[in-house]
C-alpha cells in the first residue's frame with residue numbers, strides 16, 4: 054500500500070520540500086487543481102506519476118481567477134476525500150496553500166476573507182478578481198501575468214479576469230513547487246494553450262503535458278461543477294457532447310463549413326435547454342477562428358445549464 058502524501062500548507066515549506074528532493078536528484082511532476090477531484094483529475098495524476106520520480110498535486114481554489122460575480126463561493130470542496138484519492142495513487146505531496154497571496158506584514162493582505170463585491174472595478178477601470186475585491190483597493194497583490202492574444206477569445210470574452218488569474222497563479226505555483234513537468238487537462242483547452250505559451254515566452258524550465266479529456270460513460274466531460282447540476286440539467290448537458298460529436302462527424306465526412314457546424318451545435322444545445330455562451334472553431338495552437346477546416350482545429354463551447362457554466366471541446370484533425 055502506498056504511503057500517505059505529505060500535506061503542505063505553507064509556500065516556504067513547499068519550496069523547501071521540493072528543493073530537498075531535487076537536490077537528491079529526484080524529478081518532480083506537478084498537477085495543479087482546484088480540488089473536488091474526479092477521474093479526470095486522477096488521469097492527470099496517473100500521467101504525472103509515470104513521468105517523474107515524485108508527484109505533487111496542488112489543491113487551491115484561486116480567488117485571483119474568479120470575478121466577484123462568478124461562483125467562487127459555490128465551488129465544491131472535499132479536501133479529506135481528495136487526500137484519500139491521492140493517497141491511493143501514491144502521490145508524494147499535496148500542496149494546499151493557506152498563504153499563497155500573503156507577503157508578510159505591510160506587504161500583503163494574507164489570505165482572502167471577504168470575497169464578494171459585485172461589479173468591482175480596479176483603478177484601471179477593468180473588472181477585478183475576488184482577490185482584489187477582497188483587498189478593497191487592490192493594493193495587496195498587484196502583479197499579473199497576461200498572455201495577451203490567447204486570453205482574449207473564447208472563455209476570455211465572458212470571464213475577463215480569468216486567464217490573467219490562471220496564468221499568474223500557475224506562475225506562482227511553478228516558482229514555489231519548481232517542477233520539471235506539469236500536467237494540464239485538454240478539457241480546459243484555452244487554459245492549456247495559454248500555459249504552454251506562458252512557459253515558452255517566460256522561459257520556465259517546466260515541460261507542459263496536455264492530457265486527453267476524460268468523460269462520463271455517456272460522454273459528458275467530467276468537471277467538478279457537474280455536481281451542481283440537477284438531474285434534469287445533467288440530462289440536458291449531455292447535448293454538449295452529442296452536438297460536438299455530430300459536428301465533428303459533419304466536418305470530417307460531409308465537409309460542412311464552420312458556420313454550418315457552429316449553427317448545428319448552437320441549435321442542438323439550445324433545443325436541449327442550454328444557454329450558449331459561445332461556440333467557436335479555432336486553430337489548435339493559435340486559437341484563431343477558422344472559416345474552413347483545412348488544418349488541425351478544435352471546436353470549443355461554453356454553455357449554461359441553470360446556474361452552472363460548462364465548457365467542452367473536440368479536436369478535429371482533417
Ligand SMILES: Nc1ncnc2c1ncn2[C@@H]1O[C@H](COP(=O)(O)OP(=O)(O)OP(=O)(O)O)[C@@H](O)[C@H]1O
Pocket residue numbers: 085086087088093094097236237238239240241264265266267268274275276277278279
Ligand atoms: N474531464 C477532464 N479531463 C481531463 N482533464 C480534466 C478534466 N476535468 C478537469 N481536468 C483538468 O484538471 C485540472 C484541474 O482542473 P479543475 O480542478 O478546475 O477541475 P474541473 O473539473 O475542470 O473543474 P471545473 O471545470 O468545475 O472548474 C485542469 O488541468 C483541468 O483541465
Ligand SMILES: CC(C)(CO)[C@@H](O)C(=O)[O-]
Pocket residue numbers: 085086087113115118219222223241244
Ligand atoms: C490551473 C488551475 C489549478 C489554476 O488555478 C485551475 O484553473 C484549474 O483547476 O484548471
Ligand code: BAL
Pocket residue numbers: 087118241
Ligand atoms: N477548470 C477551470 C477553473 C475555473 O473554471 O475557474
